[in-house]
Amino acid sequence: MSEKDIDGIIEKYRGQPSSLIHALVEIQHQNHWLPREVLHQVADALRVPFAQVMQIASFYKAFSLTPKGRHEVHVCTGMTCHLRGAPKLQAKVEELTGLKDGETDADSRFTFETGACLGSCSIGPELIVDGKHYGRMTPEKVADVLKRYE
């Protein structure tokens, strides 16, 4: 994402302190993380104290204050997925990627995250990579899916 895109989002909300979350969501969606200098720009443009921007950015789970990998790997840990075998799936992903929940690998290939619930319970347990759902996953199939993402 270019600086111009970020500037565009910030400009849209200039002078609107109540739109802080909107602005951060858009930047997060496009840029996948919130660099500190961008948060300073947001604070100045929306006229919100930087401390408050940090409070919001660090509180909500959707915001990331560190860069993410090229691919976001997600295991749903919702109740149905849990009952249908998500813990084993999670263990397999952790084994294959060497990552724990929330971590990114050194060459920025994967960021691994867990979370609940994505509402596709009928096809759980689920592995989601970059928003694409892989339903009814078994630990055996994980390696095959991850191979598709370089």
Added chain:
Amino acid sequence: MPKLQSAAELKKLRAEILAKRDPAKPCIAVCAGAACDGMDSAAVAAAFLAEVAKQKLGGKLEVRTTGCHGYCEKGPNVVVTPGEICYFEVQPADVPEIIAATLKGEVVERLVYQDPNTGAKAVHMNEVPFYKHQTRLLIGDNPKIDPMRIEDYLAVDGYAALVKALTEMTPEQVLDEVKKANLRGRGGGGFPAGSKWETTRNAPEKTKYVIVNGHEGESAAFMDRAMLTGNPHKVLEGLIIGAYAIGAQKGFMYTRHDMPLLEKHVRNALAEAAEYGLLGKNILGSGFDFECELHFDVGIFVSGESSALMRSIEGNPPEPRPKYIRTSVSGIWDKPSNLNNVETWANVPQIITKGAEWFTSIGSERSKGTKLISLSGNVVNSGIVEVPMGTPLRTLVFDIGGGVRDGKTLKAIHFGGAMGGSIPVDLIDAPLDFDGMSKLGAPIGAGGLLLMDEDTDMVEVARYLLDFLVNESCGKCVPCREGMPQMLHILTNMTEGKGRTGDLERLEDLAEVTGLGSLCALGKTSADPLKSMLRYFKPEYEARIPSAGETK
């Protein structure tokens, strides 16, 4: 599309839309609900469109991408009208065969429902066991509607209730009808919506807000997003009617940020409604002004709590506040704010169109209407189910759900996610009812129903649910922030074989204090699953505590 200026213009538009439609022309509805989408229903829909284009069949049949049909277990789902022929687990390769059969008025036998025990087939929706025991008043329109097209909603009499409310009823009459219907909040509390509306209406401030709570953070609850993604105009129509009754000028839809289709459909619905003059100034010439904004939850469970949700809309962290200040009197920016759940709002249009008397004829004595249930866990047929309140759980579990997967036996039924409760199988004849289920210790909550089979370890389930809540607590009050991790610690020890004498007493103690000392429902009810398990499954817990003499 020029703005509609009056009810008559809307009526004329509806007549034009219907005149252009031939009910005999086959329509293939491909489900794009969350589960079907996850099974790549988009590829199926694309294959239908490509085949129709290739064979130049545009004049002979229609292909429609819709919201959730309900039978998620067997996705991708396809329903062909007329006749509501249901095809399950459809793959792109099946497409030419379905098209050929549809044009000839035939059925592709190998893709219809087949009973796993008897082998009997069911072709039409009203014959499929999963559907035939349901009363699909809210979700039933989903296969008929492309959520991106307001015309589809208008074609099923959409916005007729709004017209009736604005042209034939005063705000007081609308409020009265909803009160008489005894519509109870579908989000979990079961509080009468009419009384809540009245409080906001009577609050002295002039500026008032109405809010759709589409946060749906409850684990294994997915009916609200199915409703809002599949038929956003129905929810919006309910909201506009509510705003009219309450005297609100502005509404907020608060929903999930992580469902791209949901966002797309709601954004589009709001834009269409504004374009058609159903939102904005002087709606349908009635003199009533109303606008609606879309807001997103950005990932924490507690922001579904009403006061926390309102802080989030203001742009603040979602910390709940004490309940003695009611949000219906002082909510967003301290203005009276009426919040209802997606399903509650979706019920409003039919109450206005068909009347309170009709509505109260459905359901149990104290819980009226139907309820959307997300059926999942160790169940054969998971999906979204709609049944009248008062329906015995047995119907949900066996007739609709088809019982337990993999030939196992049912151990427990869990309602209400992480703040709900589990009841044992011998209570399966209990009716689905707000008050009855609460008394049993498994409040309906938003409507997530899970089956747990014989292999389920109830101590592990309680541990899992607390682990979820510990991560979702906002941390504002100490009993919640510190009490839950202590309970989690004890339960984790118990699941690891490190239970100690006195653990159960300590758990009961912590559960009580956390419940009494926390501000919002998250902390207050955090130990509810645990309490229900100590009530019904205590021997399992006791078995994890070494008896006197063998303490490690």
